[in-house]
Amino acid sequence: MEVSEPRLVLVFSGKRKSGKDYVTDLIQDRLGSDVCCILRLSGPLKQQYAEEHGLDLQQLLGPGPYKEQYRADMIRWGETRRHDDPGFFCRLATREACQPVWVVSDARRQTDLQFFCSEFPRQTQSVRVQSSEKTRKQRGWSFSTGVDDAESECGLDSGVEFDWIITNEADAPSLDEQLQPILKLAEKAVTSSRSRPPDDPVLFL
Numbered sequence: 328m329e330v331s332e333p334r335l336v337l338v339f340s341g342k343r344k345s346g347k348d349y350v351t352d353l354i355q356d357r358l359g360s361d362v363c364c365i366l367r368l369s370g371p372l373k374q375q376y377a378e379e380h381g382l383d384l385q386q387l388l389g390p391g392p393y394k395e396q397y398r399a400d401m402i403r404w405g406e407t408r409r410h411d412d413p414g415f416f417c418r419l420a421t422r423e424a425c426q427p428v429w430v431v432s433d434a435r436r437q438t439d440l441q442f443f444c445s446e447f448p449r450q451t452q453s454v455r456v457q458s459s460e461k462t463r464k465q466r467g468w469s470f471s472t473g474v475d476d477a478e479s480e481c482g483l484d485s486g487v488e489f490d491w492i493i494t495n496e497a498d499a500p501s502l503d504e505q506l507q508p509i510l511k512l513a514e515k516a517v518t519s520s521r522s523r524p525p526d527d528p529v530l531f532l
């Protein structure tokens with residue numbers, strides 16, 4: 328299914344090891360990859376960083392410890408690219424997206440959210456994934472100066488009214504239950520896209 332404009336853009340943020348990838352993978356699994364794509368702003372960043380530094384891109388993209396060795400330097404490297412053009416990685420990450428539902432898995436800065444809110448004001452919904460420090464530690468997180476106190480991790484801690492908050496904890500309601508209203512929104516967006524011409528964005532919210 329190809330559309331020229333997304334019908335719904337779900338912009339996710341959350342601390343590292345809160346489960347952004349886990350939750351966004353679940354959404355794609357429920358909606359199907361013909362309907363829903365996952366866009367990672369860190370994708371083009373890691374690709375260019377890996378090329379310039381001769382690193383293993385697949386490992387940088389994965390959840391393991393490899394990327395953590397380079398994270399602080401990648402953050403600094405990305406900041407210089409963003410300095411002149413805050414939407415640089417947002418544009419690269421979205422250029423080949425063709426599904427009606429876009430799931431952006433890793434907004435980190437106010438400018439990331441602003442990019443989608445200004446490009447797709449009617450379609451964009453912000454989603455925060457939250458987990459306690461205890462749970463994040465169990466998933467392998469530990470505080471790192473220059474990372475956990477930097478804009479990359481804290482840029483969306485305040486000043487944003489998220490449309491949705493998902494609590495990714497063992498003792499919280501199940502993710503399927505919490506994601507129900509978001510999945511319904513996506514299904515509605517897709518259904519209405521089938522009955523409208525592709526260039527006619529839907530005001531469904």
Ligand SMILES: Nc1ncnc2c1ncn2[C@@H]1O[C@H](COP(=O)(O)OP(=O)(O)O)[C@@H](O)[C@H]1O
Nearest residue numbers: 341342343344345346347348349350390466495
């Ligand atoms: N609800 C969950 N159930 C089981 N494992 C989870 C859950 N949420 C996250 N994880 C695991 O915790 C780790 C960190 O999650 P991830 O989605 O990579 O976090 P983030 O993208 O926010 O850094 C991964 O290994 C992931 O599989």
Ligand SMILES: C[C@@](O)(CCOP(=O)(O)OP(=O)(O)O)CC(=O)O
Nearest residue numbers: 342343344369372401402405433479
């Ligand atoms: C340099 C980064 O893009 C690295 C991001 O890597 P991931 O998106 O893999 O991080 P988590 O999922 O939170 O663990 C951060 C940035 O500030 O752009």
